[in-house]
Structure formats: structure tokens, C-alpha cells
Amino acid sequence: MTDGIRIEKLRKVWPDGSVGLDDLDLTIPPGEFVAILGRSGAGKSTLLRTAARLIEPTAGRVTVGGVDVTHATGRALYQARARVGFVFQQFNLVRSYSALDNVLVARMAHTSWLRGLVGLWSDRDRDVARRCLADVGLAEKLDAPARELSGGQQQRVAIARAFAQEPAALFADEPTASLDPQLAAVVLDLLKRYGTEKRVPVLVNVHTLEHAKKYADRVIGMKRGRLVHDGPASALDEATVAKIYDLDAPAGARA
Numbered sequence: 001m002t003d004g005i006r007i008e009k010l011r012k013v014w015p016d017g018s019v020g021l022d023d024l025d026l027t028i029p030p031g032e033f034v035a036i037l038g039r040s041g042a043g044k045s046t047l048l049r050t051a052a053r054l055i056e057p058t059a060g061r062v063t064v065g066g067v068d069v070t071h072a073t074g075r076a077l078y079q080a081r082a083r084v085g086f087v088f089q090q091f092n093l094v095r096s097y098s099a100l101d102n103v104l105v106a107r108m109a110h111t112s113w114l115r116g117l118v119g120l121w122s123d124r125d126r127d128v129a130r131r132c133l134a135d136v137g138l139a140e141k142l143d144a145p146a147r148e149l150s151g152g153q154q155q156r157v158a159i160a161r162a163f164a165q166e167p168a169a170l171f172a173d174e175p176t177a178s179l180d181p182q183l184a185a186v187v188l189d190l191l192k193r194y195g196t197e198k199r200v201p202v203l204v205n206v207h208t209l210e211h212a213k214k215y216a217d218r219v220i221g222m223k224r225g226r227l228v229h230d231g232p233a234s235a236l237d238e239a240t241v242a243k244i245y246d247l248d249a250p251a252g253a254r255a
Helices: 044-051 074-081 099-110 113-117 123-135 151-164 181-198 209-215 238-245
Strands: 005-013 019-028 033-037 059-064 084-087 169-173 202-205 218-223 226-232
Touching: 005 044, 019 044, 019 059, 019 226, 033 044, 033 181, 033 209, 033 238, 044 059, 044 169, 044 202, 084 151, 099 123, 099 151, 123 151, 151 181, 169 181, 181 202, 181 209, 218 238, 226 238
Parallel strands: 033 202, 033 218, 084 169, 169 202
Antiparallel strands: 005 019, 005 059, 218 226
């Protein structure tokens, strides 16, 4: 079990002065699946990338599994970033690498930098990578170059890579946006199951309301870098959706 995610007064101001995140507070306990909703530009991706320290926050504090991510430096920063398994919309695979080698990259945090650089992976590293590929249904694709895999298979390799980090939290930034509905369901099922079984908090920028309602335990809504909604997925009604997306609430909908 991890200690979950704690985000306190997280703020991101871009060089042009625009505010990406506006003093955002959020706590996600172990095992909870949280879906993020909001218009384009609402701050959804900025939240994930800043909390994972892929971009630098202007102010605030993020802890993942009890480790301070925002104030770490040097090797400690690398280790802190590695506590978050991040699944990108565009996969971010090395196309010339095999599926196995792409997943093994995630084991860099568990070995020395030099051994990882030259590919001297331990037997355990290889066992973990193989198991993670099997967990996403790609046991038969270990040696296939990423460039030869379908889009859905590449996304599953990216998920296996995140799993292989043995993360304290999972973040996914619109992981289903480029997939058909059947493959999208496979991807979200994998993320949901991992979070539940490993007691890891999962924070996902989802592509549709249907996915939020089906998979999330909790939904947060963002608008202009602020949280405007935080509640159980079961309570996601039309008025709440209207508030998040700046729509006209239907007559008779609950406020």
C-alpha cells in the first residue's frame, strides 16, 4: 500500500503570465481511480505533468507515496519522478526498440544509471518486464519492434512500461484519445485493475463522460486551472457537467 497522492497549493504560471494551475489542492488515497474532466486548456494535462514534475511548478507541494516530488533535486529528483508511472497519449516509445526493451527502460530507476545505459539488466528486471507485457496481453510480442505494432498494442506497451516502474501512483494523459472504443475499454480496464490490485492511486485525464462514469471512483472537474468539481462518479449529473464545460444547464437539472 502506498500513502497516496497529496497536492497542496499547486500553482503553475507560464512565461507569458497566464495561469495554468491556480493554487490547486487534491488528495487521492491508495487504490482510488480519479477521472479528470474539463475543456481543452482547462489545466488537465498541466496538472498531471506538474504533479509528476515533468514540468516545473511555480509554487506548491506534491507528495507521492510520502515522498516530496516538488522539492527533490539531482538523483533524488530522478527517483521521485520514477514514483509516478506516466502513460502518454502519444505512447512515447522508441520505435526501433522491441516491446521488451521499451518496457525495460522503466527499470532504470531500479538499477545503476550506467548498467541501464548499456542494457545490463538483471534477471529480475527482465522478469518484471516480461510479466508486465504478459499482464497487458502482449506476451507473444516481446521481440517485436514498436514500429511494427498497432496503435492499441503500442499503448499497451506504454502501459506495461508504466507498470514496470513499480510506481507509487499512475497518471495517464488521455490514454484512449487515439483508440477505438473497444481498445479504449481495454486500456482503462488495465489501469483500473492495476490500481485496485496494487493499491495505487490512478489519476486519468479521460476522453469521454462515459469513461468517467464507468471507470472512475471519483471525478474532478477543472476550469481555467482550478478545481470546480470534486465528487463521486455516481453523482456526475447534467448540471455538474454543464458547470465543468460551461454549458447551459438543462431546465430542472440539479444545481
